Structure formats: structure tokens, C-alpha cells
Amino acid sequence: MKNIIYLLILTIVFTSQGTSQELSLSPKNNSANLALLKSEKSKMSWSMVKDSTEIKIGDIHSIVRKEKDSIIITTTVLMHRSNSKWIDSTIVGTKNLKPIYHSSYNQQRDMVLKFGKKITGYYLDKQANTKTKISEEVKEPFFDSNFYPQLLRLLPLNNGYSKTISIFDYNPKAKIGVLTASIKDTKESTLEHNGKLKQVWKIETTDEISNNTSTITYYIDMLTRKILKQELDLGSRKMIMRLVE
Template structure:
């Protein structure tokens, strides 16, 4: 009887466990993918006080029948003339990464993604040190810049959780494939609209940063993001 119970518990755990999500097995709800431009305000919160620190514009565009562009431009209030611009190309069918570029006042970076290799460069503008990137990869993966966009197009359900390999390059932190995690998904309401509340984290910051997304259930529009990191809280709120 005891052995039967142990086997039952083990089989139940396996039944409810989520597979690791990769481009090889991901299911994309493509009906939500369309050309769009959205804007949001970036705030930092301190108790009940909220201070605007920047503005964000996100563009999603089908480049052709197979490729999707996700482009984010950030203008910080302290330096509005020097935007941060990140552009990512992925395959529409499975979000397999193709290309990623990132330009800001601190560094420039370009990555070209292959099945088993990532190439490109990373330029630190302060030191003028340029790293040539040539990283071997032995697993399927997403780009660390595109997986937040992927969340919008997954077949979400309550209490869904999974992990996914992502490629990230940061000489001051981690290089190569690490993991991102969807920790929980719940239904909720925000300003009278029904939303999916998606809680995520990743290994880039050793799971110390929690990002929560509020996605409109009917359009998958990102209405709000909350970032909690080491006692510091930031919020991005969608504006028309």
C-alpha cells in the first residue's frame, strides 16, 4: 500500500509538471499577433509616491510572412535626446530568435542567432572595449529581449507555470543560455478590463527581480508592468 501511494504521488507530480518551453514545442496563438504601436509611461514608486522617469514606445510589425519585429524605444526624462533602442527579429511561428540589436548611451550590441551559435559584438562606450561574440549553444532557446513579448501570445490559463531557456549577453553578469520562469498566471481585473496577471522572473538577476504583466484577455495588450527588484519598485503603464 505504501509503495502504491508513493508511485501515485510520483505519477501525479509528473502529470502536473510543465515541460520546459522552447521554440521546438511552443504553441503560439497567432490570432493576437498584429502590427501595432503602443506607448507607456515608466514610473518609479516609493510608498504612495510615484515619479515619472521615462516614456516607452513599443512597435510590433510583421516584416514578412515568417518574421516579426519587436522594437522598443525608451526616452528617459533625464536624457530625452539619447533614446535606448532595442530591436529583435523572431520567427512568427515559434519565436525562434534571428537577430537582436541594442543601442544606448552605455553600450552598443548586435547578436545574430544561429541554431548552434550566436555571433556579434558588445561595445562598452565608457571604456571603448569591444567584445567579439562567438558563443556555442547546444539547446533550443529564446532571446532574452523577446521572451516578454512571447508571453502575450501563449495559450495562457490559470496557475500555468513553466521555464524557458533564454540567451543573454552581459559581460558584467551572465553570458549564454540561462532560464526565465513563468511562476504563476491568474485572472484579474484592471481599470474595468479583464486581464491575465502573469508573474515572471529569470536567472539574469538570480531570480531576485519579479516582473508582473497585466494582459488584456481579449487583445493581449500589455496594460501594465510591475517590476520588483531588491526593494525597489517600478511600473510601466499603457497610455493612448
């Protein structure tokens, strides 16, 4: 679910010749392979783990539309035992994946972000019945935090691959601005999916949204680059998302 996500850490690389800084991934420092992204529909089952038992709590439906000048991603979260929906929409440019638009609607709040020379829009807190006008000026380049999981699929993954990624996130109850998501490690692995053993990239990530206290592990099919599974370790809680179709 993509109200989650992600940010800006500086990685120091020590060599025999001295010390240098590695640039974070951003629309201006972009190694994504867009040929790996296709228009598609998918559904993931979302479960909470309690005492080693998985308890299903919802489903996540995603639609990716790859057009000539833009990529449009719509995510709908349907919670069990609730009539509420969480609907997120993200638009990025196909040229460099620069964010264009982001909206998020749920029972607690509505948010709209338009990306240009300034980030404009609004944040409606339905519980407090307050609406905040958004006008943020950011100098450094960044990805939309909601696009972050899709970006992982497009990177030149290999054993030991690690990077930091600059992303923008807006949450008045947590953090606002350009933050850092970190790919801590990448390794080849296998995963049983729908009765078949799949070769996957296992990617361990964390981010500044959670103050780097939570870990999200992605299992990405090496052949199709689809996300087959996500594991969210949130301190004492654990959640799992599995691709259904």
C-alpha cells in the same frame, strides 16, 4: 524595457506514478498562438515608486511588425531629464519564434547578436572603450530574452498556469548564455485602465538574470492580449509601466 530578461530552470513534477521533468518552453516546445499577435504601435509610461508616490522617469515606444516570415520588434526608451535613447530591435521567425537578430544601442554600450549555427556579433563597452567579438555555440533551443514579454501574450493562459522558458541573454557584467525565465503564477483579475475596468491575466514572473531576486508582474488584457501594465519589484525599488496608447 527589453534589455531586461530571461532563462532555464528544470521543473520537477511529482505524480502518484513517479517523477518526471517538464520541458521548458522553447522554439522546439512552443505553445504560442501567433494569431494573437498583430502589427501594432504602443506607448508605455515608465515610473519609479518612492514613498508610495509615482515619479515618471520615461516613456517606452514599441513597434511590432508581423510579416510573412518574420516578426520585427523595435523598442525605443526615452528617459526624462536626459537626451539619451535606448533602442532595441529584435527579429524572430514566424514559424516557431526562433531568434534571428537582436541589437541594442544606448549611451553605455552597443550590442549586436546574429543567431545561426553560432551566435555571432559584438559588444561595445563605451565607458571602458572596449569592443568584444561574440562567438557563442549553444546546443539547446531558446528564445531571445528581448522577445520574452511578447511571448507571454501568446501563451494558452489560464488560472494556475506556470512554466519555465529557455532564453538567451548576453551581458558581460552579469550572465551570458541560456538562462531560465519562470512564470510563477497566473490568475484572472481586473485592472482599471483609462477609466474602464478590464479583465486581465495577472502573470507573476522571475528570472535567472536577477538570480530570481526580482519579480515582474504583467497585466495582460484577456480580449486584446495587450500588456496594460507591468510592475517591477527590484528588492527595495519598485517601477511601474502603464500602457498609454
